[in-house]
């Protein structure tokens with residue numbers, strides 16, 4: 001299937017001479033939730049801003065739903081909704097007129113029934129006549145989403161959608177994003193909350209210092225890079241890892257009470273049975289055992305540090 005957004009060889013050097021993006025290639029699939037992760041200053045907002053036509057690229061091309069973002073700007077931009085990081089709207093306007101106005105900006109004919117639907121979906125219907133300045137922070141954020149959806153885009157960019165949003169509201173927004181996807185909208189989100197990507201994304205891209213360092217299905221990424229640990233709580237503390245167990249490169253906790261075996265998901269798992277046998281042959285008894293798997297956060301930290 002043709003990608004809904006296709007970025008080819010995209011570079012950006014700001015007037016200051018700083019190169020924020022370096023030869024980015026990225027295809028977004030129709031109907032997916034794609035999470036773009038990266039540390040501060042990695043280039044996420046620059047990339048989104050170029051795709052949305054707010055910032056000009058220095059080099060490369062972007063196609064949005066088959067339209068070149070530069071040569072065919074209006075058609076391309078009409079396919080895209082952007083929820084920016086900052087809440088930026090006329091605070092004196094009512095919710096209804098602000099959202100309605102956004103739709104008009106894209107040259108779309110008025111459609112009160114559609115605007116009503118998005119306001120209801122975002123739990124803003126009761127507030128339609130309120131001035132935006134009178135709303136809570138979470139509601140203001142939802143108004144920004146309603147505005148971004150007002151012209152029925154096929155692609156929605158959410159730049160840090162839940163920054164500073166409390167846990168309850170964050171869960172509500174995740175649910176809403178999933179519903180949008182079910183309605184056929186492709187979602188691209190940037191986030192600092194790795195648990196957000198872990199929870200929602202179908203695919204994850206990691207950007208670091210202006211370069212895409214990884215693009216992978218989330219589940220495959222967790223499988224491939226997710227280290228697992230087996231922790232054995234010992235009956236009697238050890239002063240050192242016995243030489244007989246050297247093959248397993250075990251770690252001993254500082255108090256000598258826990259032996260920790262770190263393994264990846266591919267091959268070393270099958271060696272656990274052998275390890276347990278060897279422990280018993282060497283008279284090392286354990287009273288409990290647990291396994292844990294690294295989170296996307298662990299994976300991300302090691303990727304950005306460059307040791308994954």
Ligand SMILES: Nc1ncnc2c1ncn2[C@@H]1O[C@H](COP(=O)(O)OP(=O)(O)OP(=O)(O)O)[C@@H](O)[C@H]1O
Pocket residue numbers: 014015016018020038039040041042043044045046047
């Ligand atoms: N107008 C500009 N002029 C010069 N440099 C800029 C400009 N805008 C951004 N930069 C630089 O480009 C780099 C990438 O910035 P960008 O905002 O894209 O990063 P980000 O990944 O979105 O970061 P954050 O997570 O902090 O929002 C940063 O080093 C930033 O200082």
